[in-house]
Structures are given as C-alpha cells and as structure tokens.
Amino acid sequence: MKPVLLIAINFAREQRWPILTLLLWVLLLAFLGLVTDIHREREDLLFVFKQDAVYVLAFSVFFGGSAIYNERRSRRILGVLSKAVGRQQYLSGLVLGVTIACAVYCFALGMTGSWTLGSASFPISHVWFLMVCLLAACALAGTVALMFSTFLNPFFAAGATAIVLGFPALAGHLLGPRWGLVIPVWELGATVINSSFDSPGSASWLVVGLAGAETVAFWLLSARIFAYVDIAVAVE
Amino acid sequence: MSFVLEFENVTKEYRSFASKRRLRALDSFSLAVEAGEIFGFLGPNGAGKSTAIHLAMGFMQPTSGNGRLLGESFGDPGARRRVGFLAESVALYHRRAERLVRFYGALNGMGGTQLDKRAREVLEIVGLQDHANRNAGKFSRGMLQRVGLAQAMVNDPELLILDEPTSALDPLARVMVRELLIGARNAGKTIFLSSHLLSEVELICDRVAMLHRGKLARLGRTTDLLQAGGRTEIIVRAIAPSHFEGAAARDGIVSFSVPTHGQRAALEKVWNLGGEVVSVNPVRRSLEEIFLEVTAEPLSPLSKGVQ
Missing domain, CATH: 3.40.50.300 (P-loop containing nucleotide triphosphate hydrolases)
Structure with missing residues (x-):
C-alpha cells in the first residue's frame, strides 16, 4: 500500500500547476460570491458552479490520459518501476493520484459552493452530494482514460474515452434511461448539470456505487493490459 | 556457482x-x-x-x-x-535531492530514521552532501547522474x-x-x-x-x-634488427613480436646471435582494439534476415 500512496501523492504533486490553474475558477466563484448580491444573482452563481464542475470532469480525462505517456516520455517511469513496485501497484497509484487531484478540486468547489449557493438557500448537504457524484464521475472517467493511455497516446486516449463515456449518454437518449447507467459518468455529470434551486440533484447513491465498482473494474483491466506493455520503448 | x-x-x-x-x-x-x-x-x-x-x-x-x-x-x-538501477538518461522528479533519494528508498519499502540516515549517507558518497537541499531540477547533467547513483544505492x-x-x-x-x-x-x-x-x-x-x-x-x-592476442613481445639488445621481421630499433634496443608458440625459438636465435634479452611479455591488446575487431565482424545470416 505504501508505494501506491507514494505514487499517488507524487502524481498529484506533479499535477500541482494544472490543479492550481483549475482552482482559479473556484476562486472566480468565490469572488462572485463576494461582489454580487447572492440572492439576486443566485442563478448565475449556480451556472458558474456547474461550469466549474464540468471543467474538473474534463481535466480528469486529461490527467488520466496523459499520466503514463508523460512518465514514459520523460523516462521517469523507469526510476519508479526499477524499485519494488509492481505494475498493478503503479497503476493503482495513478488511479488514486487522479482521484486525489480531482478530490482537492471537488473539496475546494464544495467549500465555495456551500458558502455561495448555501447563502442562496441551496441545501448544503446537496452541494456535498453533488461533489461526491462529481468525484465518482471523475474517478471513473480518469480510470477509463488511463486504461486507454496504456496503449494509446493522450490525444487518441482522450478521443477513445470520449466515445466510451459518450456512448451510454447517446444510448440513454435513444434507447432509454437505463442505458445511461452502463458507464454512469454522463449520468453523474448530468446530476450536477441539471441541478437547480428547485431540484438540487437527483442521482441515487446506487449510481455513485456503480461508478465506484466500474472504476475498480477499469483499473483491473488497465493493469491487465499494462502488464504486457513495453514501457522502455520510446513513445514519440 | x-x-x-x-x-x-x-x-x-x-x-x-x-x-x-x-x-x-x-x-x-x-x-x-x-x-x-x-x-x-x-x-x-x-x-x-x-x-x-x-x-x-x-x-x-x-x-x-x-x-x-x-x-x-x-x-x-x-x-x-x-537491485539498484541507473538508467542511461537519468530522469528524476524535480524536488530536493534528499527528498528524491528518500522517495526512491521508500518505494523499496524503506522508511523511518534508517531511510533518512541512508539518504544522507549515499548523497555524501556521491559528493552531493552540500546540495542535498537543492532542487534536482536545477542540477547539471553530471549532478543528476550522481543523484541517480545515490537513488540506485539507497537500498544497499x-x-x-x-x-x-x-x-x-x-x-x-x-x-x-x-x-x-x-x-x-x-x-x-x-x-x-x-x-x-x-x-x-x-x-x-x-x-x-x-x-x-x-x-x-x-x-x-x-x-x-x-592477452588473447597469441603473440609475445621480446625486447633485446646487442643484435641487429634485420634478424627479425618487423623489428624496431631505438637507442640500441630492439623490439619485435612473435607468435607465443614461437617465442622459445626466437629467444634461442637471440642468444645464438650473441644478443641479450631485456624482457619477454605477452602482447596486451586494449579493449578498444577488441571492440573495433568485434564491430568490424560481418553480420550473421540470421541477423541479416531480420534487420
């Protein structure tokens, strides 16, 4: 477990600049909360809140899709995997790292959302529920992207991830809402996007649990694929 | 074995x-x-x-x-x-040298004061004790290679x-x-x-x-x-270099080489000519010569087929 934690924390640390840049949007929400009339501009605040939520979902794909590529291109992966670290542990570290990076953001957004939206009579418990949904969606999206990045470059990995995550959304739209639960990133994302002061989030904990279970499944699949990848081969 | x-x-x-x-x-x-x-x-x-x-x-x-x-x-x-491993092109995370070495040691299951002590020890061994708190991202290539060696040795x-x-x-x-x-x-x-x-x-x-x-x-x-050249170098004096093929003379000293199996005959010839043997040594080749010899060898048919 120790190597997994070390790799995860190291990954989050390496992503500190993208995370800090991303946190500027949360800062914007906080700034708006300070300078606007919260009750009168509450719909605008909710819009910015949702916008910030969508950004982290996109970033989770970016984090997951580029993690292995960046490590291989810089050859830093050799230093880590030359130690007593199995490939499965390495991938677990990256999955956890992506989740930690997104969790930091979700926590900051949850805190700011609790203050701004909470002041505008949005239930604070629902803000945190939405953050849990968002984090579950990020973990799953990041892990799917990570799986593709074990054998594709980040550009194609992001594309493949978008297709895989978009398919249930499309199928849900065309064939029925149950299809949206196949890979519930869209379902969870939609919970955040569709939340309003009248209806502050409707997804069930079951969907969150399903996302967690699928994260584990994709992580195991990634580890299976990654076990056969020649990591010392140039990736350019 | x-x-x-x-x-x-x-x-x-x-x-x-x-x-x-x-x-x-x-x-x-x-x-x-x-x-x-x-x-x-x-x-x-x-x-x-x-x-x-x-x-x-x-x-x-x-x-x-x-x-x-x-x-x-x-x-x-x-x-x-x-195992301690150092890759050809050292690529390390940008953090303080001592933390970096500790990070790699921790990946190998080390921890606590043992790791702290060992990290300082290996940085001292590679001569970076004064740079332990500097960010490795600002190191020269040579210094990076030394930190690389330190992380390779941290687990003894x-x-x-x-x-x-x-x-x-x-x-x-x-x-x-x-x-x-x-x-x-x-x-x-x-x-x-x-x-x-x-x-x-x-x-x-x-x-x-x-x-x-x-x-x-x-x-x-x-x-x-x-020493696998199979030749012996003989240095003698008081004879003319013309008696031995390829012999070189300088200040009365004559040197030549002969196949190792022919050294006895060559020495007897020197003595018969009234010469004095100064030294007899196997001809040492350098690794560079062997390296050049190896790289000049033609491809095997199998290798040719797949290259």
Whole structure:
C-alpha cells in the first residue's frame, strides 16, 4: 500500500500547476460570491458552479490520459518501476493520484459552493452530494482514460474515452434511461448539470456505487493490459 | 556457482505497428553474471545493451527465451527490491535531492530514521552532501547522474545495474565512481556495468561481454581477453634488427613480436646471435582494439534476415 500512496501523492504533486490553474475558477466563484448580491444573482452563481464542475470532469480525462505517456516520455517511469513496485501497484497509484487531484478540486468547489449557493438557500448537504457524484464521475472517467493511455497516446486516449463515456449518454437518449447507467459518468455529470434551486440533484447513491465498482473494474483491466506493455520503448 | 543475473536464449524483437517491420534487438542471447564480480557489458550503439538491461529489469517482455534476476523471473518486484538501477538518461522528479533519494528508498519499502540516515549517507558518497537541499531540477547533467547513483544505492542493493553511469561525469567524478564500484565489489556486491568508456571497463571489470547486433560476440575474463592476442613481445639488445621481421630499433634496443608458440625459438636465435634479452611479455591488446575487431565482424545470416 505504501508505494501506491507514494505514487499517488507524487502524481498529484506533479499535477500541482494544472490543479492550481483549475482552482482559479473556484476562486472566480468565490469572488462572485463576494461582489454580487447572492440572492439576486443566485442563478448565475449556480451556472458558474456547474461550469466549474464540468471543467474538473474534463481535466480528469486529461490527467488520466496523459499520466503514463508523460512518465514514459520523460523516462521517469523507469526510476519508479526499477524499485519494488509492481505494475498493478503503479497503476493503482495513478488511479488514486487522479482521484486525489480531482478530490482537492471537488473539496475546494464544495467549500465555495456551500458558502455561495448555501447563502442562496441551496441545501448544503446537496452541494456535498453533488461533489461526491462529481468525484465518482471523475474517478471513473480518469480510470477509463488511463486504461486507454496504456496503449494509446493522450490525444487518441482522450478521443477513445470520449466515445466510451459518450456512448451510454447517446444510448440513454435513444434507447432509454437505463442505458445511461452502463458507464454512469454522463449520468453523474448530468446530476450536477441539471441541478437547480428547485431540484438540487437527483442521482441515487446506487449510481455513485456503480461508478465506484466500474472504476475498480477499469483499473483491473488497465493493469491487465499494462502488464504486457513495453514501457522502455520510446513513445514519440 | 551462483548467478545473480541470467539470460537464457533471449530474443527480443521490436515490431513496427504501421509497417509490420521487425527489428531484432537481441538474438538468442545467453549470459550469466556471477555474484561478487564487476561485469562489463559492452557494444556499439544499437547493439542491444539497453534492451537486455530493460528486459532484466522487467520494463519489457522478451519475444522468446527467459531469464532470472537474483533467482527470480525477470520483472519480479521482490527481486528488484535487492537491485539498484541507473538508467542511461537519468530522469528524476524535480524536488530536493534528499527528498528524491528518500522517495526512491521508500518505494523499496524503506522508511523511518534508517531511510533518512541512508539518504544522507549515499548523497555524501556521491559528493552531493552540500546540495542535498537543492532542487534536482536545477542540477547539471553530471549532478543528476550522481543523484541517480545515490537513488540506485539507497537500498544497499546486492546487484547494481548501471547503464552508462559515468557518461556525464568529469574525470574527477569518474574516479570517484570507479572507487565506489570497486568498494562495492569488495563488500560483496555485484555490478553489471554497461559503458562506452572502454578504458574504465578495462580498469575495473572482472569479466566482459561484448554485444554486436544483438548477439554475444565476446565473453571472458578481462585479463584473458586482453592477452588473447597469441603473440609475445621480446625486447633485446646487442643484435641487429634485420634478424627479425618487423623489428624496431631505438637507442640500441630492439623490439619485435612473435607468435607465443614461437617465442622459445626466437629467444634461442637471440642468444645464438650473441644478443641479450631485456624482457619477454605477452602482447596486451586494449579493449578498444577488441571492440573495433568485434564491430568490424560481418553480420550473421540470421541477423541479416531480420534487420
């Protein structure tokens, strides 16, 4: 477990600049909360809140899709995997790292959302529920992207991830809402996007649990694929 | 005899996905490294040295054949816990040197005061004790290589696998690394050293293997390889150089070489001519000569077929 934690924390640390840049949007929400009339501009605040939520979902794909590529291109992966670290542990570290990076953001957004939206009579418990949904969606999206990045470059990995995550959304739209639960990133994302002061989030904990279970499944699949990848081969 | 690193008939082919071309980097490669020796692993660029090392470390899978690292199959994390590895191009995270070494030590299961103490110790060994709190991202290539060595040694490994460990070092630092490696061998460690610095390998390696186009071209004790010319140099005085073919004279001293099996006859001829023998020594070749000889050898038909 120790190597997994070390790799995860190291990954989050390496992503500190993208995370800090991303946190500027949360800062914007906080700034708006300070300078606007919260009750009168509450719909605008909710819009910015949702916008910030969508950004982290996109970033989770970016984090997951580029993690292995960046490590291989810089050859830093050799230093880590030359130690007593199995490939499965390495991938677990990256999955956890992506989740930690997104969790930091979700926590900051949850805190700011609790203050701004909470002041505008949005239930604070629902803000945190939405953050849990968002984090579950990020973990799953990041892990799917990570799986593709074990054998594709980040550009194609992001594309493949978008297709895989978009398919249930499309199928849900065309064939029925149950299809949206196949890979519930869209379902969870939609919970955040569709939340309003009248209806502050409707997804069930079951969907969150399903996302967690699928994260584990994709992580195991990634580890299976990654076990056969020649990591010392140039990736350019 | 215990072997710490064994390659058994290992072949590694790289396949290009687009063109379906195959490049055989290693071709039925077998090698066994004994415990407690400094083993020199030589070959020109593209000979397959790094491929062999990466296979041993489990960074890639062989196309066929297998191997063992410290008694375990290639890629076993448990075996890697007892290995120190330095890659050819050192790539480290940008953080303070001491933290960096501690990070790599912790990945090997070390921790607590033992790790703190060892991290400071290895940084001192590589001469970076005054830079322990500097960010490695601001280090020169030579300093990075030294931090790389420190992280390789932090777990006090039984086997050190070093790919070009002195390529970026100045002469002073090279001497330091040389002494460090000799010290490690004297302490019972095994060192598998890939290097292009042949003079260095000649100085410290007990055995040497030369790889050419994925195949093992030479293998043996360094001293045996250097003396394997089969000729003896004889230095004499008080005779004319014209008596021996290829003899050179300078200040009354005549030197020439003869096949080792003909040295007795040559010496008798010197004495019969009234000459005086100054010295008789086997002709020593340099590793560079052997290296050039190996790289000039033509491709085997098998290698030609797949390149």
